[in-house]
Amino acid sequence: EVQLVQSGAEVKKPGESLRISCKGSGYNFTTYWITWVRQMPGKGLEWMGRIDPSDSSTNYSPSFQGHVTMSADKSIRTAYLQWSSLKASDTAIYYCARRGGDYWGQGTLVIVSS
Amino acid sequence: SYELTQPPSVSVSPGQTARITCSGDALSKHYAYWYQQKPGQAPVLVIYKDSERPSGIPERFSGSSSGTTVTLTLSGVQAEDEADYYCQSADSSATVFGGGTKLTVL
Numbered sequence: 001e002v003q004l005v006q007s008g009a010e011v012k013k014p015g016e017s018l019r020i021s022c023k024g025s026g027y028n029f030t031t032y033w034i035t036w037v038r039q040m041p042g043k044g045l046e047w048m049g050r051i052d053p054s055d056s057s058t059n060y061s062p063s064f065q066g067h068v069t070m071s072a073d074k075s076i077r078t079a080y081l082q083w084s085s086l087k088a089s090d091t092a093i094y095y096c097a098r099r100g101g102d103y104w105g106q107g108t109l110v111i112v113s114s
Numbered sequence: 115s116y117e118l119t120q121p122p123s124v125s126v127s128p129g130q131t132a133r134i135t136c137s138g139d140a141l142s143k144h145y146a147y148w149y150q151q152k153p154g155q156a157p158v159l160v161i162y163k164d165s166e167r168p169s170g171i172p173e174r175f176s177g178s179s180s181g182t183t184v185t186l187t188l189s190g191v192q193a194e195d196e197a198d199y200y201c202q203s204a205d206s207s208a209t210v211f212g213g214g215t216k217l218t219v220l
Contacts, residue, residue: 035209037157037211044198044200044211044212044213044214045149045151045157045200045202045211045214046211047202047208047209047210047211050209059207059208061208095156095157097157100147100159100162101147101149101157101159101162101202102159102162102168104156104157104158105156106156107156
């Protein structure tokens with residue numbers, strides 16, 4: 001069974017760093033890009049970018065370029081999304097999804113508040 | 115980058131047909147994908163490559179494409195279909211979502 005399992009909810013302060021994860025199972029992890037999607041409270045889906053787990057090449061949305069970093073460790077079948085300095089406006093649910101959108105993680109709620 | 119435009123809301127009575135459109139120049143060159151999202155849940159793929167239906171998705175969900183507009187059609191809408199629906203398209207390096215359409219079943 002294909003699964004993407006994300007790390008748990010986080011509560012952080014502005015300026016703090018954070019890394020959340022997305023672990024794949026049930027399929028060849030290096031065959032499918034992993035995309036990251038943001039959903040701010042009460043808002044729609046926003047594509048953040050994607051990473052190819054086979055070689056860690058990335059494409060970022062211009063809206064997120066420079067503010068987040070995507071990485072992957074294929075040896076443990078895990079993709080990561082990280083921030084070096086969080087802002088209150090980063091408060092959202094973050095989803096990972098397999099290329100093609102057929103499987104999604106359950107989402108990770110990130111709350112940034114002083 | 116490019117944009118995909120959806121109506122904010124569509125309302126339909128149970129048993130009727132709901133049509134949700136998505137328009138954008140990129141749709142004439144790239145496939146569209148449709149997702150259903152219910153409150154508190156992750157999105158679920160309901161249509162891929164304009165008109166293909168994933169296994170497990172009811173036959174009442176269908177998709178079509180014409181020029182720069184794609185349409186998600188729900189035939190015989192049921193109360194459980196009330197949700198937000200998002201279209202998505204992608205080129206070789208980027209993906210974009212439409213703004214979403216809230217389907218209300220009256």
